[in-house]
Amino acid sequence: xxxxxxxxxxxxxxxxxxxxxxxxxxxxxxxxxxxxxxxxxxxxxxxxxxxxxxxxxxxxxxxxxxxxxxxxxxxxxxxxxxxxxxxxxxxxxxxxxxxxxxxxxxxxxxxxxxxxxxxxxxxxxxxxxxxxxxxxxxxxxxxxxxxxxxxxxxxxxxxxxxxxxxxxxxxxxxxxxxxxxxxxxxxxxxxxxxxxxxxxxxxxxxxxxxxxxxxxxxxxxxxxxxxxxxxxxxxxxxxxxxxxxxxxxxxxxxxxxxxxxxxxxxxxxxxxxxxxx
Numbered sequence: 001x002x003x004x005x006x007x008x009x010x011x012x013x014x015x016x017x018x019x020x021x022x023x024x025x026x027x028x029x030x031x032x033x034x035x036x037x038x039x040x041x042x043x044x045x046x047x048x049x050x051x052x053x054x055x056x057x058x059x060x061x062x063x064x065x066x067x068x069x070x071x072x073x074x075x076x077x078x079x080x081x082x083x084x085x086x087x088x089x090x091x092x093x094x095x096x097x098x099x100x101x102x103x104x105x106x107x108x109x110x111x112x113x114x115x116x117x118x119x120x121x122x123x124x125x126x127x128x129x130x131x132x133x134x135x136x137x138x139x140x141x142x143x144x145x146x147x148x149x150x151x152x153x154x155x156x157x158x159x160x161x162x163x164x165x166x167x168x169x170x171x172x173x174x175x176x177x178x179x180x181x182x183x184x185x186x187x188x189x190x191x192x193x194x195x196x197x198x199x200x201x202x203x204x205x206x207x208x209x210x211x212x213x214x215x216x217x218x219x220x221x222x223x224x225x226x227x228x229x230x231x232x233x234x235x236x237x238x239x240x241x242x243x244x245x246x247x248x249x250x251x252x253x254x255x256x257x258x259x260x261x262x263x264x265x266x267x268x269x270x271x272x273x274x275x276x277x
Contacts, residue, residue, distance in 0.1 A: 008051070008063075013097035015067070016089045017080065022071035023064040023094055026051040031059040032128055032272045033100045037091070038063070039109030039134075041154065041166070041190045041198055043070025046108070048185075049261035055269045062098045066090065066114065068197035070189065081200035087114045088121035095126070102128035104272055109230060109254065110201065112137040112238075116208030119215075129218040129275040131268065132238055134230045134254050139206045143234035145227060147172050154190075155199035166190045175226035175253035182258070212242050219245040220271045222256060222264065229254040246271070 008024035015021060024044050034056070036047045044063030051061050065072040067080060067090060080086060091114055095103060105127060107115045112135025124130075136143070150172065153165035170186045171178075219242045223235030232249070239247040248267050252259035 011097070012072075013093050015086070015093050017086055019067050019073040019075065019080070019090070021064055021067065021073070021090060021094060023062065023098060024051075025098060026061040026063070028060045029058040032276050033060045033103040034062070034268075034272065035095065035098070035100060035103040035105055036061065036063045037066065037105065037107040037111035037114055038069070039111055040151065040201060041069070041169070041193045042108075042186070043189050043192065045070070045185070045189050046255075047257065049258055050106075050265060050268075053261065053265045055262070055265035056272075059269070059272055060100075062094075062100065062103070064094050066111075068200070069193050074194055074197055076194060076196040078196070078200040081197065082204050084117040084204075085121055087117040091115075091118045092122055102126060104129040104131060104275055106131040106133060106268070107135055108133040108257070109136060111135060113204075113206055113208075116206065116211065119211040120208065124211075124215055124217050127217060129220070129271070130215070131220045131222060131271065132235070133222045133257060134224055134227050134235070135221075135238065136230050136234065137206060137208045137212065137238055138234065143231055143237065145229050145231050147229045151198075151229075152202070155195050155202070157195055162195055163191070172228050173254040174259050175224065175251075176259065178259070209241060212238065215242050218271070218275050220248065220267075221245055222248045222267065223250070224252040224254055224256045224259070225249050226252060227254045 008026045038046045043065040221239045239245045250256040257264045
């Protein structure tokens with residue numbers, strides 16, 4: 001696990017439904033602003049190989065822990081996680097509290113839904129571009145791998161089963177062997193998320209095709225070709241329906257930004273510079 005070049009400025013923002021959201025601002029650059037959104041059961045620390053990466057040093061980078069995760073509030077009532085407007089307004093709150101003007105949204109996995117919720121409620125006028133990273137934007141079973149049952153077991157009230165499933169899920173996020181330190185860190189940040197929160201994230205609609213088809217901002221779709229969580233078919237679908245979307249494939253699993261960070265960061269930086277021009 002590579003350490004960031006500097007510590008972030010950490011602060012909190014309060015959402016419309018009175019949840020405290022933990023935000024990390026990794027500093028300013030002259031390039032476009034990037035807002036990184038993590039996936040199911042992770043947190044902003046998942047972007048550890050981006051926030052200090054030399055390839056991205058010219059950009060302002062902000063990460064945050066969405067509701068129920070990391071250092072943010074974790075209400076156990078499922079209704080805090082079921083309504084699209086809550087997710088949309090939470091993302092809008094983070095953008096405003098961070099002082100971002102037209103950020104590039106970089107969303108991994110479950111964050112595809114969060115970005116979709118934001119687009120449906122707020123539109124894309126205030127967004128500079130979008131990067132979908134192994135992102136989920138539809139419910140069709142053909143768009144998913146073989147980890148659904150495992151992720152359901154992560155919702156178990158039985159702690160032993162929960163831990164075993166979480167460890168297995170973290171390993172399944174990668175196609176190749178990873179350093180033990182990285183795997184241990186990811187298991188630790190996953191276990192911060194209560195089982196009830198994980199369960200609440202399931203079984204809500206993902207109907208974003210109309211807003212994706214209407215996008216007229218730069219869009220990059222990045223996908224691990226060996227992803228066993230969100231199938232590559234999802235990325236091809238997004239790239240097909242979003243006008244002029246670019247597709248970048250990596251010979252790795254569900255987390256190309258961790259498994260192939262150098263290639264990922266180079267492509268992301270090139271995309272961001274293109275947004276600026």
